[in-house]
Amino acid sequence: xxxxxxxxxxxxxxxxxxxxxxxxxxxxxxxxxxxxxxxxxxxxxxxxxxxxxxxxxxxxxxxxxxxxxxxxxxxxxxxxxxxxxxxxxxxxxxxxxxxxxxxxxxxxxxxxxxxxxxxxxxxxxxxxxxxxxxxxxxxxxxxxxxxxxxxxxxxxxxxxxxxxxxxxxxxxxxxxxxxxxxxxxxxxxxxxxxxxxxxxxxxxxxxxxxxxxxxxxxxxxxxxxxxxxxxxxxxxxxxxxxxxxxxxxxxxxxxxxxxxxxxxxxxxxxxxxxxxxxxxxxxxxxxxxxxxxxxxxxxxxxxxxxxxxxxxxxxxxxxxxxxxxxxxxxxxxxxxxxxxxxxxxxxxxxxxxxxxxxxxxxxxxxxxxxxx
Numbered sequence: 001x002x003x004x005x006x007x008x009x010x011x012x013x014x015x016x017x018x019x020x021x022x023x024x025x026x027x028x029x030x031x032x033x034x035x036x037x038x039x040x041x042x043x044x045x046x047x048x049x050x051x052x053x054x055x056x057x058x059x060x061x062x063x064x065x066x067x068x069x070x071x072x073x074x075x076x077x078x079x080x081x082x083x084x085x086x087x088x089x090x091x092x093x094x095x096x097x098x099x100x101x102x103x104x105x106x107x108x109x110x111x112x113x114x115x116x117x118x119x120x121x122x123x124x125x126x127x128x129x130x131x132x133x134x135x136x137x138x139x140x141x142x143x144x145x146x147x148x149x150x151x152x153x154x155x156x157x158x159x160x161x162x163x164x165x166x167x168x169x170x171x172x173x174x175x176x177x178x179x180x181x182x183x184x185x186x187x188x189x190x191x192x193x194x195x196x197x198x199x200x201x202x203x204x205x206x207x208x209x210x211x212x213x214x215x216x217x218x219x220x221x222x223x224x225x226x227x228x229x230x231x232x233x234x235x236x237x238x239x240x241x242x243x244x245x246x247x248x249x250x251x252x253x254x255x256x257x258x259x260x261x262x263x264x265x266x267x268x269x270x271x272x273x274x275x276x277x278x279x280x281x282x283x284x285x286x287x288x289x290x291x292x293x294x295x296x297x298x299x300x301x302x303x304x305x306x307x308x309x310x311x312x313x314x315x316x317x318x319x320x321x322x323x324x325x326x327x328x329x330x331x332x333x334x335x336x337x338x339x340x341x342x343x344x345x346x347x348x349x350x351x352x353x354x355x356x357x358x359x360x361x362x363x364x365x366x367x368x369x370x371x372x
Contacts, residue, residue, distance in 0.1 A: 003030065004030065004076070005030040005031050005032045005057075005059055005076070005077060006030070006076075006077050006078045006079065006337055007024065007029055007030070007031040007032070007077055007078070007079045007080075007081065007333045007337070008031060008032040008034050008061070008073060008074065008076075008077045008079070008080050008081070009021060009024075009031055009032065009033055009034060009081045009083060010034045010035065010063075010070070010080060010081070010082050010083065010084055010094055011034075011035055011082060011083035011084030011085070012033045012034055012035050012041060012044065012083065013035045013037070013040040013041050013043070013044035014044075014083055014084075014288075015288050015289065015322070016083045016108050016138075016322070016325055016326070017033075017035070017044065017083045018044050018047055018048050018051075019291070019322060019323055019325060019326030020081055020083065020108075020325070020326045020329045020330060021033060021044075021045070021048045021056065021058060021326075022048050022051050022052055022056075022326060023323075023326040023327050023329065023330035023331075024056075024057075024330045024333065025048065025052050025056035025057060025058070026052070026330075027330055027334055028057065029057070029330065029333065029334055029337070030057040030058075030059075031057065031058055031059075031333075032058070032059050032060075032061045032073060032076075032077065033045055033058040033059065033060050033061065034060075034061040034062070034063060034073065035061075035062065035063075035084075036062065036063070036064055036065060037062065038060060038062040041060045041061075041062065042060060045058055045060060051291070061073055065084065065090055065093050065094070066093050067093045067096050067097045067100065070093060070094065070097040071097045071100055071101055074097045074098060074100075074101035074103055075101045075103075077101075077103055078103050078104060078336060078337060079103060079104045079106065079332075079333045079336050079337065080094065080097075080098050080103055080104070080105055080106070081106045081107070081108075081137070081329050081333060082094045082095075082105065082106070082107040082108075083107070083108050085108075085109065085111070086111065086274070086278070087107060087109045087111050087114040087135075088111055088113055088114045088117070089274060091107065091109075091114070094107075095118055095122055095133070098131070099122060099125055099126060099129070099131070102129060102131065103131070104131050104132040104133075104134070104336050104341075105126070105131070105132065105133050105134065106132070106134050106135075106137045106329060106332055106333065107134075107135050107136070107137065108136065108137055108138040108325055108329065109135045109136050109138070109226075110136065110138065110140045110141065110222075110223055110225075110226075111223060112188065112189065112190060112223050112224035112225060112226060112228070112229060113188050114135065115135045115136060115226045115229045115230075116190075116229050118133060118135065118346070119133070119229065119233075119346040122346070123345050123346035124345070126344065126345050126346065127344050127345025127346070129344075130344045131344060131345075132336065132341055132344055132345070132347060132352055133345060133346045133347070134332065134346075134347055134348070134349055134352050135226060136226040136348070136349070137325070137328050137329045137332050137349050138325040138328065138329075139299070139318070139321035139322060139324050139325050140164060140222070140225070140244070140321075141225045141226035141227055141242070142328055142348065142349045142350065143164070143299075143301045143316060143318055143321070143324070144162045144164065144225065144227050144242060144301050144303065145226070145227055145230060145348040145349065145350040145351075145355070146316065146349075146350050146355045146358060146359055146368075147162065147301050147302075147303035147314050147315075147316040148160045148162065148227060148231070148240075148303050148305075148350075149350045149351075149355035150303070150314045150316075150355065150356075150359075150371045151303045151304070151305035151312055151313070151314050152236055152237070152305065154305060154307075154310055154312045155307075155310070156307035156308060156309055156310045157236070157305040157306065157307045157310055157312060158236060158237060158238045158239070158306075158307050158308075159237070159238055159239040159240070159305065159306040159307065160227070160231065160237060160239070160240050160241075160303055160304070160305055161239075161240075161241050161303070161304045161305075161306070162225070162227060162240075162241065162242040162243070162301065162302065162303050162304075163208045163210055163219060163242075163243050163244070163245060163301070163302045164222075164242070164243070164244040164245065164299065164301050165208075165210045165212070165213070165217060165219075165244075165245040165299060165300050165301075165302070166244075166245070166246060166247075166297065166298070166299040166321060167247075167296070167297060167298050167299070168247075168296050168297050169246040169247060169250060169297075188224060189202055189221045189223060189224035190224045190228050190229075191221070191224065191228050191239075191240060191241040191242070192228040192231060192232055192237065192238070192239055192240040192241070193238075193239050194238055194239065195232070195238055197228070197232065200221040200224065202221075202258060202262075203255055203258045203259050203262060204255070205218040205219065205220055205251050205252065205255050206218070206219050206220070206243055207219070208243055208245055210245070210300055210302050210315075211300070211302065211315055212300050212315075217245040217247075217248060218245065218248045218251040218252065219243035219244055219245040219251065220243065220244055220246075220251055220254060220255070221242070221243060221244070222242075222243070222244035222246075224242070225242035225244075226348070227240055227242050227348075228240045228241070228242065230347075230348040230351070233346075257280050260280075261273075261276060261277060261280060264276060291322075291323065292320045292321065292322045292323055293320060294319040294320045294366070295319070297319065297320055297321060297322070298317070298318070298319045299317075299318050299319070299321050300315055300316065300317055300318070301315070301316040301318065302315050302316075303315075303316070314371055315369075316368060316369065317368065317369045318362075318367055318368050319366075319367060320367065324362065324367050327362065327365060327367065328349060328358070328362075331353070331358065331361055331362075332349055332352070332353060335353050340353065341353070342354055359371070
C-alpha cells in the first residue's frame, strides 16, 4: 500500500503509539505520526525505525489538542487512532474533530467512563455518517470482547464472566494513570446485572481462578472494563462482569494506593482528584517499560458463559499483549481503508470487524489460539 497517508496516530510518541506505528509499518500502511511536541515525535520515530530495522512510511505532524488544530490534518485521512490519555481528561477534541472531518475513530482506552460517555454523546452521530466510533482497540478490553463473542455463539448464553490474567505485567505510565482514575472512583466501575449497571467496590480485591495456574489469584475490577458497556447495548446479554489479575503484588499495591487516595481526596473537586491519581500514576510507573516479549509476557482471558440450560467456557491464550494492541489497531485501520467495516457507529472491535476474522488473523500472526 502506498500514496499519501490515510491513517493518523495521535499521541504517537508514547509507548503504545510506537507499537502501533511499528505494526502499521509492517503492513506498509503510510501514516501520520502526530502529537503536540515535534522533538518527542522525532525521538519516538527513531525508536520505531530501529525496531523495524529500516525506514517507515511515516510523516511527522505536530498539532495541539484542539479541534481547530486537529481538523486540517484529520480532513486528510480516513482513520484516526487516538492514543492520548487519560482519555476522559484530554480526548474530547479528538473525537469531535473526527466527526467534523468525517473520519473513523479508533482508540486504545481502558477507561470505562470514557467509553460510556462517547457512546452516549457521539454514537448516533457517527452511525448517521456511516463512521466507526470504536474505543479500546487494545489488549484491554478488545481481547475479552473477542472471547465473549465466541462464548455467545452458544444458544441460550446470556451471562459472560471474564477474568484477565497476565504474567509479568508492564503497564505504562499513561495506562496506570487511566486505570487509577477509574479504580479510585467509588461511584463507577460498572458491571452488568440483569441489564442494569451496578458498581463494584473500589478498594477490595477479589479471589479468582484461572485454568493455567494451580493457585487462586487476587483480582480487581481495574476500572470496570469496556465489555459491560458494549454488552449493555446487546439484547443477548443480561449479566457481564470483568476482573483483572495482574499479579498479587500489583493488586495489593493498588488497593493500598486507592485507600490512600480515598483518605487524601476527601473534600476535593473531581479535577483535584484526577490530579492526585495522575501523581500516584507517575510515582508507580516513572519510566516507559520495554517492548513486551512473546515468551515472558503471556496472558489468558477466561470467559465463562451461562444460560438457563447451558454453561460454556473459552480460554483465549495470548502473548505479548501490549504489542497485540498495536496489531489490533493496525488491523482495524487496514480493514477500514479496504472497506471491510461490518457495523458503523459505536462498536467494539469484535463487532466492527468480526470476532472470528480477527481471531484468525491474530492466530496466523502467532498471538492467539483459536476456538475449538
